[in-house]
Amino acid sequence: MDRLKAKATVKLQNLKLKPLDTTPVPLSRRFPFSNLKLRKIKASLKGRYTNDKSTAVVILSVNAGDLKLRSSMTDVTVVKGPSLNGLTLDVEKPDFFITDYDVPKKNFRFQFMNSVRVADKPLKLTYIHSRRDNRTVVDGSLAFDSANKLSTNYMLGTRNYMLKYSYMHKGVTTLESCYD
Incomplete structure (x- = not known):
């Protein structure tokens, strides 16, 4: 056993190695998807x-x-x-869009979101379309202040419509009236 170790040591000592090349290689050549x-x-x-x-x-x-x-x-x-x-x-850009693909159902679902200011109040709009179900939904939400909020939901091509008003009393109790 000691003889084998000695032979291995001798071979390594006689081995001539070239000095390492230390010039940097661009990241794009090392990894093809480095820009991502x-x-x-x-x-x-x-x-x-x-x-x-x-x-x-x-x-x-x-x-x-x-x-x-x-x-x-x-x-x-x-x-x-x-x-x-x-x-x-899924592919998502927060507060802008979401694209879902359900692999077994082969169904795409698109959701687009945007926010605009109406009379200096934030109005949030959402558009959702499911291709295989052939369903399109439009949502809207308008916050008057932290306690008062009006929201709506409508499914195109049907009579499904919802209008809801929410009031939060003293930050504890929420009162909602809804028309469906």
């Missing part, structure tokens, strides 16, 4: 167990510049063997 700055990767696992049923959801989220890339998967995807049931892919 991934700021933060988040993963979460949520589960619930009751006597008759248990569920689990895994969410992987990556911040890529202004966008958030998210993938979620339910326990159905892995319990009965690999499948695409329960797999959803």
